[in-house]
Amino acid sequence: MLKSGLLAVATILGGQSGARAADTYSIDPAHTSATFKVEHLGLSWIHGRFNDVAGEFRVDSANPSSSRFALTIKSESLDTANKKRDEHLASPDFFNAKQFPVVSFKSTAVKAVEKGLEVTGDLTLHGETKPVTFLLTGGKTAEFPPGVHRRGYTTHLKIKRSDYGMDKMIPAAGDEIHIEVSFEGVKS
């Protein structure tokens, strides 16, 4: 038991366990965080997360441009640790979760750069689709538990919610949204 545990930890810390040239991964929700922060009255930052994230990605180490990333998030799963505020954020004043239940991203181009992968794709939020580009860092692999191959990435991006038609209550709730997505995929 102890031996297998140490082996697993060593595998995680070691990273880079020889993945095949093109591997497909399913997002592991338990090890994936889609978080955001937004200014409140210009005074403080409200932090929130989405609790229902799914998706898959395909990574081709030999030919990064053929890699693909797709993510879907349920709008209604947003969580700012305040039920009343979450209900308001789900209303048409913000996300309109009944009308636009899903936030999604689908890559259209991936390019290897010095610090990771530069991913361009279509972000659909509040029913509006716009192109976004961000740097995806990480890409390490691990086997944990034994037999389960993982790969993970992290990215930060900033968007203006008004660009997506989510333009009510600005500036009480800030226009600029800081998003961080950190995800692990399990190899299919």
Next chain:
Amino acid sequence: MTEPVTLLEALTAAAMVSALTWAIGRWAGRGGCWVWCLAVGLGFYLGLAILGVRPRWPIREDQDRFLGLVLPGILAAEAVCRSLKTPSRLGAAARLVAATAVAPVLLHGSSYVVDHAGPGSAEWPSAWRWLIFGGLGLATACNWSGLVWIQTRSGSAVRVLVALATAALGAGLAVMLSGYASGGLTALPLAAAIVGASIAASFRAEAPDTAPGVGLIGLEGVLMMGAFFGRLRTAEAVVLFLAPLLAGIPEAYPLSRLGPRFRTVLGVGLTACAVAAATATTWRRFAADAVGL
């Protein structure tokens, strides 16, 4: 968030423009329902403009459909139907059609009726959906017919309209307190426009010159937005929706023996009591657990 001063300006402008439009229409010898619809429509959309609210194009959300389709549609329909003096059966049928159309229009593309997450994922299965739409339409048409009856029976051009404006005002506040601030806000200039035109109409107008349909459909739309897209509770929505019918109570014996002005005040007062009770309930709930944004 809307500044109180801006809100006051919007409501005052909505009331004054609708009153002036009505007065000018009457002064020019143009009575009738279409002047009423024009007055309420101008006042309402001016109030919205001052608040910075407008339907967006292309239409995508419930509020866009409410402001860009439902209200212009009912204003036009009321103006045409009432001005043409359609027979009562045809008018009742038109009311049923208009009332039934509101829910499908407002809920179009929402997760209630669309399989966003794969086949069969809509919140309302197909059979339920049409039952709900039919039920809401029938309830609205019955309410509408009841209000027309009260208006005719009372002979008052303004009692039903002021009752509707009171309910719209309460509905707007209740929806704002139920997590959908911008949806509830749209009801306030509607209430102001109806009150403005009603005050002007109270001088010389006859009951057939005014139309309760605009106020009722506006009330229904705001309540639906609050209940389906916000967190307005069904019981509160039902009370607010039915409250204008209380304006008809003074037509029952022995209250019907009272003077017409007293009956109007009593009818509007009864409506206001029901509206205040429903709005106070939402306020208490809001105050109990609100920290909000």
